[in-house]
Amino acid sequence: MKTHSQTLIATIAVALLLTVAALGQEPSPGSPPRATMKAIVYHNYGSPDVLRLEEIAKPVPNDNQVLVKVRAASVNPLDWHYMEGTPYLIRIFGAGLFKPTVTRLGVDYSGTVEAVGRKVTQFKPGDEVFGGKTGAFGEYVCALADRAIVLKPAGVTFEQAASLPIAAITALQGLRDKGHVLAGQKVLINGASGGVGTFAVQIAKSFGAEVTGVCSTRNLDMVRSIGADHVIDYTKEDFTRSGQNYDVIIDNVGNHSMLECRRVLNPKGKYVLIGGGGVNDSPWIGPLASVIKGLVLAPFVSQDMGMMLADLNQKDLTALGDLIQTGKVTPVIDRLYPLRDLPAAIRYLEKGHARGKVIIMVGDKNEIPPIVGNPSASSASTIPPTLIIFAVIALVLIAPIVLALVFNRRFQQGNPGKRPYRWGYYFSMMTIVGGLILGLMLEAGSGAVIVCGLIYAVLAWFFAQRHHWAWITLTILSFNPVAWIINGIYLWKRWAEGAVATS
Ligand SMILES: NC(=O)c1ccc[n+]([C@@H]2O[C@H](COP(=O)([O-])OP(=O)(O)OC[C@H]3O[C@@H](n4cnc5c(N)ncnc54)[C@H](OP(=O)(O)O)[C@@H]3O)[C@@H](O)[C@H]2O)c1
Secondary structure: OHHHHHHHHHHHHHHHHHHHHHOOOOOOOOOOOOOEEEEEEOOOOOOHHHOEEEEEEOOOOOOOEEEEEEEEEEEOHHHHHHHHOOOOHHHHHHHOOOOOOOOEOOOEEEEEEEEEOOOOOOOOOOOEEEEEOOOOOEOEEEEEOOOOEEEOOOOOOHHHHHHOHHHHHHHHHHHHHHOOOOOOOEEEEEOOOOHHHHHHHHHHHHOOOEEEEEEOHHHHHHHHHOOOOEEEEOOOOOHHHOOOOEEEEEEOOOOOOHHHHHOOEEEEEEEEEOOOOOOOOOOOOOOHHHHHHHHHHHHHOOOEEEEOOOOOOHHHHHHHHHHHHOOOOOOOEEEEEEHHHHHHHHHHHHOOOOOOEEEEEOOOOOOOOOOOOOHHHHHHHHHHHHHHHHHHHHHHHHHHHHHHHHHHHHHHHHOOOOOOOHHHHHHHHHHHHHHHHHHHHOOOOHHHHHHHHHHHHHHHHHHHOOOHHHHHHHHHHOOOHHHHHHHHHHHHHHHHHHHHHHO
């Protein structure tokens, strides 16, 4: 849908330009606003070098949209994840396998409404607004009027408003909806000095909680100044060994395992994983490894261990605007960059030590800088992941199927009267792959990968020899509900057949 509407907008814009050119007219001061705008665009995944400030078609609002002239935007780790195309899983789930399908970047923005669609009643030209919409790193965004866009409260600056959407909503929903924080509870915020953390400390205080912030030495005073009752310097002390207990842990860093965090969580406590993983971490599943571990762990512990994904919505944006207007929350703004310096801003954020929010100012002077160096060089980083994805599909998905068919053929040639065993051979091989993945997930070095791979391989060998005990053991150890169900049905059918045969 997005691609179609972008194509439509681009076509309309180009048609308008051609008409003006054909008539030999220059747009006069009184003529409609120009049909192009400057925006950050990326055509390949990679480092911040892939980002270009380009002249592109200015969006045109449809009946339900609002056209906003962007005044400020803010940078989130989400932006560099999309720029890098990592974790690679996001490529499979819509970001574009080889190249980004949506070439615009940025979500958080604030600005002034320039035009509204025919059916929009909530906003009018001149309104000051803020919200979240893909493509915020540009002079204009078009947002649906009933989605994540609200009026900017008076007295809140454009920079402050732009700092809110993703980071503050994440903090609010993490504390309120996942942590169910109540007044008087003890809340620990790991990564208290970053974008999400600085909001989380203040919002937790506004809920009446006793807040402990974890940050590095240089940020201790800042975290205290925004309201933390206690601070822990992670360069000197490991909070999971502090001996203190907490009702809620909001984890923006994910640098401790959930088992370690459990040590300092009350028996009915809640652990909320917000994020983690830097630009140099494993690009495959990134912070999702912790999530998968948490899901495996969840049924066996009394605490509530989970993760969250922020949901940008009008109700929470309004609540956040109110929190700022009433002085309960004051955004911590670390640095301001002009739009053309977005690559520098992202490089800074990627280091993982931002102090509050990094803001992009989108003014009237967004000159397009000359391209230096070889622009195609940055696309080189798209090749290895592509090859790796093909290799994984071939090795993990296709090879076991082919091998299962080959083994089954051999088996049937040697045992003509016996039932085929394709699924059995396939399951044996997939469990070896599963064992290797489990070994990797334990993050205990190559020894764990070898041990897990060997255990599963030995079980798979017995299973391929049709030992039922190996089959049942592997089914249980697959940690895979689909395998549990399929093998359960298979087992039940065989038993039923056995009962008929013996009756
Ligand atoms: N689940 C969601 O919906 C959602 C939404 C938003 C963000 N996120 C994720 O949440 C994470 C945080 O986002 P953010 O915007 O706050 O990022 P950020 O602004 O880049 O935060 C970085 C902060 O992490 C701190 N930090 C680094 N290493 C630390 C450690 N070992 N212990 C404690 N603090 C440490 C840094 O403090 P020092 O400088 O003191 O080291 C810095 O202030 C990211 O992974 C992001 O992808 C998830």
